[in-house]
Amino acid sequence: MDVKPSKPTRSPRGVEKPVAMRLLPEERAELERIAGEEVRSAASMARIIYLRGVSHYRRHTPTQPPIQ
Numbered sequence: 001m002d003v004k005p006s007k008p009t010r011s012p013r014g015v016e017k018p019v020a021m022r023l024l025p026e027e028r029a030e031l032e033r034i035a036g037e038e039v040r041s042a043a044s045m046a047r048i049i050y051l052r053g054v055s056h057y058r059r060h061t062p063t064q065p066p067i068q
Contacts, residue, residue, distance in 0.1 A: 011047060021046065 023031065028042075035045035 011044065015047075018043075 031045060031049075032042050034049075035042045038045065040048075
């Protein structure tokens with residue numbers, strides 16, 4: 001029985017459910033270019049950009065009470 005070595009993961013434990021995101025071809029090309037520069041997968045790079053974007057979004061968006 002051959003056991004393949006597992007690839008190192010860049011996401012923390014518990015990150016398991018993928019989210020599909022639609023990008024224009026030029027957006028996808030830029031994501032892949034940036035990921036290549038950092039030697040990451042496109043998915044890993046998209047997660048990093050998302051996390052940075054959420055932080056920016058929260059700082060610059062006023063909070064609103066929940067809709068009831």
